[in-house]
Amino acid sequence: MSDTLILSARWAKPNSAALSTYRADGGYGALDKALGMDPSAIVDEVKKSNLRGRGGAGFATGLKWTFLPKDVRPRYLTVNADESEPGTFKDRYIIELDPHQLIEGIALTCYALDIHLAYVYIRGEFAKQARILEAAIEEARQAGVIGTKLLGKKDFDLDIHVHRGAGAYICGEESALLESLEGKKGYPRLKPPFPAVVGLWGKPTIINNVETIANVPWIVQHGGDAFMALGAGKSGGTRLFGVSGHVNRPGVYEKNCDYNLKKLIMEDAGGIVGGRKLKAVIPGGSSSPVLAAHEIDISMEFDAVKAAGSMSGSGGVIVFDESACMVRALARLSRFYAEESCGQCTPCREGTNWMEGILHKLEGGHGSAEDVAKLEQVANSIAGNTICALGDAAAMPVQSFVKKFKPEFLAHAELRRCPCGDTGWGITQAPRDAVAGPVRYAR
Amino acid sequence: MTNHAGGVEGLPREKVEQFDRELAPILKRYPPDRKASAMIPALRLGQALFGHISPAVQLLAAERLGTSPSRAEEVATFYVMLETHPTGKHLVELCTNVSCSLMGGDQLWSYLKQKLALAKAGTSADDRYTLREVECLGSCGTAPAMLVDEEMYEQLTPQKVDAILGGLK
Ligand SMILES: Cc1cc2nc3c(=O)[nH]c(=O)nc-3n(C[C@H](O)[C@H](O)[C@H](O)COP(=O)(O)O)c2cc1C
Ligand code: SF4
Ligand code: FES
Numbered sequence: 001m002s003d004t005l006i007l008s009a010r011w012a013k014p015n016s017a018a019l020s021t022y023r024a025d026g027g028y029g030a031l032d033k034a035l036g037m038d039p040s041a042i043v044d045e046v047k048k049s050n051l052r053g054r055g056g057a058g059f060a061t062g063l064k065w066t067f068l069p070k071d072v073r074p075r076y077l078t079v080n081a082d083e084s085e086p087g088t089f090k091d092r093y094i095i096e097l098d099p100h101q102l103i104e105g106i107a108l109t110c111y112a113l114d115i116h117l118a119y120v121y122i123r124g125e126f127a128k129q130a131r132i133l134e135a136a137i138e139e140a141r142q143a144g145v146i147g148t149k150l151l152g153k154k155d156f157d158l159d160i161h162v163h164r165g166a167g168a169y170i171c172g173e174e175s176a177l178l179e180s181l182e183g184k185k186g187y188p189r190l191k192p193p194f195p196a197v198v199g200l201w202g203k204p205t206i207i208n209n210v211e212t213i214a215n216v217p218w219i220v221q222h223g224g225d226a227f228m229a230l231g232a233g234k235s236g237g238t239r240l241f242g243v244s245g246h247v248n249r250p251g252v253y254e255k256n257c258d259y260n261l262k263k264l265i266m267e268d269a270g271g272i273v274g275g276r277k278l279k280a281v282i283p284g285g286s287s288s289p290v291l292a293a294h295e296i297d298i299s300m301e302f303d304a305v306k307a308a309g310s311m312s313g314s315g316g317v318i319v320f321d322e323s324a325c326m327v328r329a330l331a332r333l334s335r336f337y338a339e340e341s342c343g344q345c346t347p348c349r350e351g352t353n354w355m356e357g358i359l360h361k362l363e364g365g366h367g368s369a370e371d372v373a374k375l376e377q378v379a380n381s382i383a384g385n386t387i388c389a390l391g392d393a394a395a396m397p398v399q400s401f402v403k404k405f406k407p408e409f410l411a412h413a414e415l416r417r418c419p420c421g422d423t424g425w426g427i428t429q430a431p432r433d434a435v436a437g438p439v440r441y442a443r
Numbered sequence: 444m445t446n447h448a449g450g451v452e453g454l455p456r457e458k459v460e461q462f463d464r465e466l467a468p469i470l471k472r473y474p475p476d477r478k479a480s481a482m483i484p485a486l487r488l489g490q491a492l493f494g495h496i497s498p499a500v501q502l503l504a505a506e507r508l509g510t511s512p513s514r515a516e517e518v519a520t521f522y523v524m525l526e527t528h529p530t531g532k533h534l535v536e537l538c539t540n541v542s543c544s545l546m547g548g549d550q551l552w553s554y555l556k557q558k559l560a561l562a563k564a565g566t567s568a569d570d571r572y573t574l575r576e577v578e579c580l581g582s583c584g585t586a587p588a589m590l591v592d593e594e595m596y597e598q599l600t601p602q603k604v605d606a607i608l609g610g611l612k
Pocket of ligand 1: 171174389
């Protein structure tokens with residue numbers, strides 16, 4: 001297995017966000033190469049690469065790009081930097097530590113798809129990241145990398161703007177993102193039509209995650225086959241896995257996308273804090289079904305995790321040691337989904353509130369075995385019955401936590417209290433040294 | 444529908460002028476016929492200049508963006524970072540979602556409440572702080588995390604929290 005780093009290679013360099021740093025490392029070379037290529041050849045390389053969306057759904061990027069209707073203009077690109085799924089913290093480092101890689105990816109995508117206006121929708125809480133990205137875009141504009149010509153050579157108008165959100169998880173959902181970008185509240189749209197056909201301001205729009213787009217320069221430079229060679233099955237390339245919770249060395253690790261989950265936790269992230277035993281892992285952001293300790297010896301490749309009954313989703317791995325209370329964790333997650341439901345569909349609006357209420361009761365020692373059964377029923381009644389995937393996202397943790405840790409839920413009902421008490425979030429609750437690829441953050 | 448009594452005329456004139464000056468470059472990011480897209484940035488600008496997004500500020504944003512006051516209100520009340528009511532001088536927003544709590548976020552929540560003499564989320568008696576629990580801030584590796592006046596602080600401990608709050612004006 002190779003140790004190719006596509007996304008985090010420059011993060012430890014001094015002044016890593018500067019255009020000069022990027023250029024000194026061959027940055028914008030892919031764009032230069034692309035100017036000599038037919039735009040459709042770029043799309044072909046991306047198709048060959050088996051690049052799959054890093055925002056959560058793992059949809060094939062090249063295929064998505066072909067959904068654009070042939071003859072409708074203008075088309076738009078929106079890059080999803082909402083990064084709000086609990087446990088997910090990777091896109092921010094691309095933006096903070098190597099924004100030009102993202103900008104080059106945007107330029108390449110726009111050139112490939114005949115798009116002249118792109119927005120990066122960044123969550124409102126990322127103030128620093130928004131400043132860095134805006135400065136980098138301005139630097140690229142001043143240097144003539146983008147503007148009315150690409151790299152000062154090829155006539156091609158390209159405007160890139162940063163649009164800051166204002167605190168709403170639902171705006172990470174692609175159609176809610178578009179509503180928000182149009183200056184409205186973030187209500188997801190009914191699909192179809194999909195954004196690639198009817199998107200921003202009613203025009204065909206490609207929406208991709210930050211990490212997805214940041215891979216495009218490497219693919220153009222090295223070819224789709226080389227990218228595919230770093231993965232397995234129908235998934236190419238490396239991924240940024242974020243490991244948080246009860247590990248010794250939390251942080252972001254760039255690994256081939258079929259990397260072993262157990263190895264990631266036990267070796268790269270330094271194993272479980274205090275030498276305690278592992279209890280559970282959420283493998284791909286809070287919405288992905290939880291895995292019990294004995295289920296984690298799997299490849300993180302999208303289809304492999306699916307076969308194991310979960311999702312590699314956003315690559316956000318949350319680790320619980322034996323001292324953590326699963327009821328408490330699920331109660332907190334359910335509160336999140338109840339809070340963030342936009343309220344448009346009844347099963348999601350009502351169901352997320354019910355689940356939160358039942359879990360709150362159980363955690364406080366006021367619940368019964370019937371409540372545990374009811375919890376499962378409510379979750380089942382949401383799944384598949386809503387406009388957007390937030391409904392499913394709220395149901396999956398509940399279904400999987402209850403299924404895999406039922407004795408713990410029943411114990412809360414029987415004992416009429418949380419058996420863990422104050423240590424419900426684990427015996428060791430303290431910040432630890434962390435990493436972002438090669439960068440170290442001392443506590 | 445909110446009563447917009449007072450209206451834009453009730454806002455200090457020099458601040459309205461500043462609003463217009465700072466809105467101009469923001470509007471350049473959107474096609475001229477899509478000004479309404481600037482609603483979030485316009486409201487955030489209003490919040491920064493006027494303290495919170497009162498009905499008059501909503502009206503101002505709606506007018507400048509050529510859209511209805513109800514659209515401005517709908518947006519102002521949907522997003523958690525948009526404040527439609529006055530807050531304390533400093534906004535302290537601690538993440539207590541799972542990854543943070545596994546590293547002490549929940550304990551810090553108790554610590555902060557005690558420190559600011561608050562029984563639950565809210566504004567301190569001297570109006571100096573508004574304390575809130577927020578959802579995942581995308582800093583789960585460097586947890587626990589909080590925002591103070593919209594800037595992120597990570598790998599928090601009680602001592603660090605003391606230093607951060609102590610350093611505020
Ligand atoms: C509730 C919800 C929240 C989402 N949040 C994000 C997010 O924060 N970032 C992101 O890239 N995708 C998010 N997505 C997925 C997007 O809808 C979309 O699939 C993705 O941005 C497409 O880009 P990709 O194909 O490159 O992954 C979310 C989806 C749902 C249902
Ligand atoms: S599923 Fe939930 S979040 Fe999605 S549209 Fe329906 S109510 Fe809104
Ligand atoms: S859970 Fe607190 S930043 Fe992610």
